[in-house]
Amino acid sequence: MKIHEYQAKEVLKSFGVAVPNGRVASTADEARAIAEELGGRAVVKAQVHAGGRGKAGGVKVVGSPDEAAEFAAGLLGSNLVTAQTGPQGVPVNTVLVEEPVDIAQELYLSVTVDGAAKSPVIIASAAGGMEIEEIAEESPEKITQVHIDPLIGYQPFVGRRVATALGLDAALARPFGALLGGIVNAFQNKDLNLVEINPLVVTGDGALLAADGKIDTDENSHFRHRDLAELRDADQEDPLERNANDKGVQYVKLDGDVGCMVNGAGLAMATMDVIAQVGHAPANFLDVGGGGTEEQVAEAFKIIVSDPDVKKVLINVFGGILRCDVLANGIVSAYKEVDVNVPIIVRMTGTNSEEGAEILRNSDITVAVAADLNDAATKVAEIN
Amino acid sequence: MSILVGEETRVLVQGMSGREGTFQTERCIAFGTNVVAGVTPGRGGTTHIERPMYDSVRDAVEQEGANVSLIFVPAAFATDALLEAADGGVDLIVCITDGLPTLDMAQVAQYLTKKSVRLIGPNCPGLTSVAEKQKVGIIPGNIHAEGRIGVVSRSGTLTYEAVSQLTALGIGQSTCVGVGGDPIIGMRHRDILELFENDPDTDAVVLIGEIGGTAEQEAADYIKNHMSKPVTGFIAGATAPPGRRMGHAGAIITGTAATAEAKKQALRDAGCYVSDSPGQIGITVQRMLTERRISA
Numbered sequence: 001m002k003i004h005e006y007q008a009k010e011v012l013k014s015f016g017v018a019v020p021n022g023r024v025a026s027t028a029d030e031a032r033a034i035a036e037e038l039g040g041r042a043v044v045k046a047q048v049h050a051g052g053r054g055k056a057g058g059v060k061v062v063g064s065p066d067e068a069a070e071f072a073a074g075l076l077g078s079n080l081v082t083a084q085t086g087p088q089g090v091p092v093n094t095v096l097v098e099e100p101v102d103i104a105q106e107l108y109l110s111v112t113v114d115g116a117a118k119s120p121v122i123i124a125s126a127a128g129g130m131e132i133e134e135i136a137e138e139s140p141e142k143i144t145q146v147h148i149d150p151l152i153g154y155q156p157f158v159g160r161r162v163a164t165a166l167g168l169d170a171a172l173a174r175p176f177g178a179l180l181g182g183i184v185n186a187f188q189n190k191d192l193n194l195v196e197i198n199p200l201v202v203t204g205d206g207a208l209l210a211a212d213g214k215i216d217t218d219e220n221s222h223f224r225h226r227d228l229a230e231l232r233d234a235d236q237e238d239p240l241e242r243n244a245n246d247k248g249v250q251y252v253k254l255d256g257d258v259g260c261m262v263n264g265a266g267l268a269m270a271t272m273d274v275i276a277q278v279g280h281a282p283a284n285f286l287d288v289g290g291g292g293t294e295e296q297v298a299e300a301f302k303i304i305v306s307d308p309d310v311k312k313v314l315i316n317v318f319g320g321i322l323r324c325d326v327l328a329n330g331i332v333s334a335y336k337e338v339d340v341n342v343p344i345i346v347r348m349t350g351t352n353s354e355e356g357a358e359i360l361r362n363s364d365i366t367v368a369v370a371a372d373l374n375d376a377a378t379k380v381a382e383i384n
Numbered sequence: 385m386s387i388l389v390g391e392e393t394r395v396l397v398q399g400m401s402g403r404e405g406t407f408q409t410e411r412c413i414a415f416g417t418n419v420v421a422g423v424t425p426g427r428g429g430t431t432h433i434e435r436p437m438y439d440s441v442r443d444a445v446e447q448e449g450a451n452v453s454l455i456f457v458p459a460a461f462a463t464d465a466l467l468e469a470a471d472g473g474v475d476l477i478v479c480i481t482d483g484l485p486t487l488d489m490a491q492v493a494q495y496l497t498k499k500s501v502r503l504i505g506p507n508c509p510g511l512t513s514v515a516e517k518q519k520v521g522i523i524p525g526n527i528h529a530e531g532r533i534g535v536v537s538r539s540g541t542l543t544y545e546a547v548s549q550l551t552a553l554g555i556g557q558s559t560c561v562g563v564g565g566d567p568i569i570g571m572r573h574r575d576i577l578e579l580f581e582n583d584p585d586t587d588a589v590v591l592i593g594e595i596g597g598t599a600e601q602e603a604a605d606y607i608k609n610h611m612s613k614p615v616t617g618f619i620a621g622a623t624a625p626p627g628r629r630m631g632h633a634g635a636i637i638t639g640t641a642a643t644a645e646a647k648k649q650a651l652r653d654a655g656c657y658v659s660d661s662p663g664q665i666g667i668t669v670q671r672m673l674t675e676r677r678i679s680a
Contacts, residue, residue: 006458070549106511113486113487113490113568115568115569115597115598115599116572116597116598116599116602118489118490118493118494118568119490119494120490122488137640148668149494150487150490150491150494151491151494151495188487191485191486191487193486193567218470218485218486218487218651219489220459220483220484220485220486221485221486223460223487224485232506254625262541263541264539264540264541264542264618265539265565265594266537266538266539266540266541266542266543266565266592266594267540267541267542267544267545267620267662268663269542269595269620269621269623269624270542270545270618271662272623272624273621273622273623273644273661273662274661274662274663275623276622276623277660277661281623282623285624291404301523315483318541318544318545319524319541319605320523320541320544321522322523349548350524350527350544350599351524363623372549372663373545373662373663374661374663374664379665
């Protein structure tokens with residue numbers, strides 16, 4: 001789960017990582033007051049769950065408290081559209097007001113999980129301020145990766161190794177090690193998926209400062225990190241996705257016109273792929289889950305048909321733990337509650353598929369029944 | 385002979401007395417799996433679905449000679465269950481449970497390496513040896529036909545889809561393995577390919593991958609350099625937009641190597657047959673078998 005920059009910096013601060021002085025504001029007046037406390041000059045940063053804020057006009061260095069208030073007033077309550085958001089953008093409900101940083105050098109530093117090595121990995125580069133994907137593309141030799149043994153955790157030699165790779169002055173090696181140790185400890189103690197500091201700044205007087213901070217938490221560990229779970233900002237999520245996820249359905253809105261409901265993430269992606277192969281585009285990814293209930297199926301169906309972009313629906317279920325009769329009952333009960341004006345194509349196989357087909361036949365729903373995946377794709381193309 | 389399980393397999397089930405554990409264990413037994421015990425702390429000395437229950441994995445290993453553990457316990461207790469299984473002396477663990485914290489799995493993986501214990505999963509459908517009638521997981525038993533094709537996949541229902549296409553064409557399977565969709569899992573595609581390569585009862589392999597990570601590239605590297613048996617591949621997620629999480633946490637596109645096209649190209653470069661459509665997996669395997677003169 002993504003959290004805001006100001007929240008990420010609070011987490012990092014609690015592990016001894018230095019961040020610029022500043023506070024979060026939800027009104028223009030608060031932004032003015034914080035800028036005043038900081039001495040007038042400040043950086044005002046829109047707090048949204050998307051990268052690319054700078055280029056999108058969401059970050060500004062201001063010269064006075066009034067300018068801070070003015071810039072904050074323009075952002076707060078608006079939607080910020082960045083390269084990483086959809087065309088509708090994401091709402092700006094808070095801004096972070098911080099003291100400006102005197103930048104001598106910018107570094108890149110992150111900790112994430114390397115599935116191949118089955119360990120956390122530190123990724124560092126002296127080419128800070130750029131997207132790591134760009135650095136990886138253009139100059140991969142500038143990136144250092146050091147794995148952390150999950151049973152041993154952070155050790156000082158790791159800090160020395162990374163500091164050397166970054167070409168830091170000898171005087172900076174020790175404070176860098178302390179900062180890196182704080183970041184790795186935050187990663188491990190808080191069960192994070194990602195900590196990214198870009199840039200990590202070496203200031204004019206030789207101090208290290210996390211000028212930005214991005215954290216992605218592991219929702220599977222929220223049962224033991226209630227404090228992180230509470231940082232969720234539902235306003236940053238797509239309303240359809242938020243509703244679906246609250247009901248235990250994995251849903252991602254896409255920009256096509258064929259709504260699809262599938263059990264299992266792999267089969268759901270494969271179903272999107274066959275839709276594309278017949279010249280259409282999926283309107284969503286939807287996984288009702290291995291152990292989907294009749295209620296979850298009904299909710300999932302309602303979510304799909306409530307999307308105005310959906311012109312056809314393809315339901316593809318391989319009955320296993322989720323039985324086809326449960327699926328059919330879910331569709332029938334949802335159908336009674338919502339207006340459905342689009343054609344529905346159903347492909348059901350596996351556990352209790354005969355019973356499921358019988359339930360649909362005996363209902364007043366008109367569905368086109370597909371024999372297999374290829375037939376389903378053909379029907380998506382043909383039926384209007 | 386088959387990979388990972390066989391006639392010597394003696395399965396204990398951690399979490400057998402739960403609703404899901406009971407339901408699925410009954411299906412394993414019906415398929416022919418040699419389930420010898422259940423483990424639920426506090427239930428030792430009782431019986432459940434006609435199997436003796438033990439308080440600990442160690443007891444079940446000592447008393448019943450169990451050598452495989454199948455885990456159905458809820459996510460919050462699954463890390464403990466995995467470590468107990470490894471400490472208790474089984475050779476293979478199959479963990480169906482999904483929702484384990486990633487960094488728990490990082491620690492578990494290191495511990496299992498130290499103990500030389502193999503793990504399938506977590507967040508997986510498990511595995512089924514068709515010829516040896518050993519189903520250690522939740523893959524529906526009725527979709528298989530007995531034969532000589534190995535199947536390895538990251539996902540659940542997409543595995544069933546691929547297996548059904550094979551069976552419908554009269555192409556039987558030796559062993560089918562779903563390794564799981566989490567960022568950190570036990571055995572990966574490459575590890576399973578190595579077992580299939582060395583399995584005298586497997587003639588060819590179907591590899592089902594997904595966007596995200598680099599497991600398919602590792603597999604392609606192994607195929608290119610070490611594998612004599614032909615492989616058909618399919619990669620799901622060609623239409624998934626970059627950067628979005630599609631259900632499986634491991635499927636975030638992290639770079640160009642993680643895209644469906646990059647993975648398909650790696651498989652093609654390794655000499656694999658690649659099915660571009662999920663609806664053509666069976667037919668592609670059929671073509672591979674014909675061209676390589678392997679009987680189904």
